[in-house]
Amino acid sequence: MIDIKNLTIEKTHEALVQGDFTVRQLCEACLSNIKNDNERLNIFREVFDDVLEQADSAQKRFVDGTATLLTGIPIAVKDNILISGKKVGACSKILENYVAIYDATVIAKLKKVGAIFIGRTNMDEFAMGSSTENSAYGTTKNPIDETRVPGGTSGGSAAAVAGGMVIAALGSDTGGSIRQPAAFCGVIGMKPTYDTVSRYGLIADTSSFDQIGPITKTIRDAEILLEAISGKDSMDATSRDLKSQISNLKSQNAKYKIGIPRSFLGGEGIDQELLQNFNDTIEKIRSAGHEIVDIEIPLLSNSLAVYYILQFAEVSSNLTRLDGIRYGLRVPGKTTTDVYMKTRGQGFGREARRRILLGTYVLSHGYYDAYYRKASNLRREIGKNFDTAFDVQAGGVDIILTPTTPTPAFKIGEKTKDPVSMYLEDIFTVPLNIAEIPGISMPCGKNNIGLPFGLQLIGGKGSDTMLIEAGKEFERVLQ
Numbered sequence: 001m002i003d004i005k006n007l008t009i010e011k012t013h014e015a016l017v018q019g020d021f022t023v024r025q026l027c028e029a030c031l032s033n034i035k036n037d038n039e040r041l042n043i044f045r046e047v048f049d050d051v052l053e054q055a056d057s058a059q060k061r062f063v064d065g066t067a068t069l070l071t072g073i074p075i076a077v078k079d080n081i082l083i084s085g086k087k088v089g090a091c092s093k094i095l096e097n098y099v100a101i102y103d104a105t106v107i108a109k110l111k112k113v114g115a116i117f118i119g120r121t122n123m124d125e126f127a128m129g130s131s132t133e134n135s136a137y138g139t140t141k142n143p144i145d146e147t148r149v150p151g152g153t154s155g156g157s158a159a160a161v162a163g164g165m166v167i168a169a170l171g172s173d174t175g176g177s178i179r180q181p182a183a184f185c186g187v188i189g190m191k192p193t194y195d196t197v198s199r200y201g202l203i204a205d206t207s208s209f210d211q212i213g214p215i216t217k218t219i220r221d222a223e224i225l226l227e228a229i230s231g232k233d234s235m236d237a238t239s240r241d242l243k244s245q246i247s248n249l250k251s252q253n254a255k256y257k258i259g260i261p262r263s264f265l266g267g268e269g270i271d272q273e274l275l276q277n278f279n280d281t282i283e284k285i286r287s288a289g290h291e292i293v294d295i296e297i298p299l300l301s302n303s304l305a306v307y308y309i310l311q312f313a314e315v316s317s318n319l320t321r322l323d324g325i326r327y328g329l330r331v332p333g334k335t336t337t338d339v340y341m342k343t344r345g346q347g348f349g350r351e352a353r354r355r356i357l358l359g360t361y362v363l364s365h366g367y368y369d370a371y372y373r374k375a376s377n378l379r380r381e382i383g384k385n386f387d388t389a390f391d392v393q394a395g396g397v398d399i400i401l402t403p404t405t406p407t408p409a410f411k412i413g414e415k416t417k418d419p420v421s422m423y424l425e426d427i428f429t430v431p432l433n434i435a436e437i438p439g440i441s442m443p444c445g446k447n448n449i450g451l452p453f454g455l456q457l458i459g460g461k462g463s464d465t466m467l468i469e470a471g472k473e474f475e476r477v478l479q
Helices: 009-018 023-041 051-064 105-112 155-162 179-185 219-229 272-287 300-321 336-347 350-363 368-389 419-426 430-435 464-478
Strands: 044-047 074-078 116-121 168-173 188-191 211-216 257-260 291-294 399-403 439-446 452-458
Touching: 009 023, 009 219, 023 044, 023 051, 023 074, 023 116, 044 155, 051 116, 074 155, 105 219, 116 155, 155 168, 155 179, 155 211, 168 188, 168 219, 179 188, 179 439, 179 452, 188 219, 211 219, 219 439, 219 464, 257 272, 272 291, 272 399, 272 439, 272 452, 272 464, 300 350, 300 368, 300 419, 300 430, 336 350, 350 368, 368 430, 439 464, 452 464
Parallel strands: 074 116, 074 168, 257 291, 257 399
Antiparallel strands: 044 116, 168 211, 188 211, 188 439, 399 452, 439 452
16 A cells, blocks of 8 residues: 655655556555545545546656656646646636636646646635635545644645645645645645746736745655746746746755744734744754844735735736636626626625625725725835845845744634634735745644644745755754
8 A cells, every 4th residue: 555645756756766666556546545535625626537547658757767756746736727628717616617728837847747637626716715715616624633724725735735645736825825725734835936937827816926836745845846847938927947046055054044023923813832833943943053033024014914905906807807708607697797797796706706896996096096006015115125134245134934824724614704814814924925035834843732833934035945955954953
């Protein structure tokens, strides 16, 4: 029996090279775990019917010597990343049964190296939420504790990795949607620097925040997956070559100067056991020889408000294309306006409608300057605050550390009637999307009932490589 839960990409590759099992046997083990648990956990929206065909094709690469680290590795894909010929719907009724007509760039790159796409995972509708409770197809349950959420919006992808259904997964991160579920499910989640991974073929939520990234079991696996999917893409003008960015790579066994925004950690709503765990984690890292300093990021407390104003506005704009005319759901009506209203009213869920309405409001005449323009200006200033914090030559730090989330995984239904409480779950993650900087969530212990805590590593723009190396060091320290 193949133990998927304890396999990493590198361990799996080694086993496939040595012939301990075949790609088909590996995929059959994944499919067996999915069959046993998915009906109960609601992690996969769809398991693809060509998985074993993909497996046999990948096996040939091991025979002819062209296999890479990702050849034959079973990967789950969030239901907002396009795979040609496969259904994709961002877990919304308005795109039900829509079939992609091209591959997202990240999918095309993974196909070239022979990765296996197991299926598409559940998510909050159009990547709006923090718990995967906003899916039109039901809530995903956390495999660690089935009474709790797996986080969102990439909750299905994180739960698939934690639940032993795949070796790794792809998610997308708009305001924490990779890192937060990774923290809740006790796995690794990385949001790269904005522009490191092409967004071509990702169903847009908030175009200036969205970024595809890896969900894995180790930092090294995240590195492998990121290297495969990153790079300049002619189909995404915002993308850049990871190698051309300033990596700030330190030598092996380097010691890091680490900043802790203490005042930002003292707000209401932060779980005290989680905060104690964070402080204990910081001391372990200090004991390993790394320098810990307290820092101030002046406008950090404004991040959540800035994020949601801009996010609502871009959602309102991006989702106008779903009008019942060109593609997706169409509800008949007597007039064009009637078609619009009926289609969008029946096709979008409650949270999507809420954000569209609020976004339209902040963009409307008389409120644009008061809300959207002010938030845009503050966004630039928050970015400058982080640039200053990471300016090593001026006494800045290499890395900033915070908890990934203010609480461990919460109960299903606990926050659904209080949107503001749900939005506050993103307080530590959204600043990175605003500033376009990379972040990694990694496990750092558990509470007294076994729920995992997440440690968030934050780096400056383009410091993805350095952040990964630091993550490997912290994995060693925290073992």
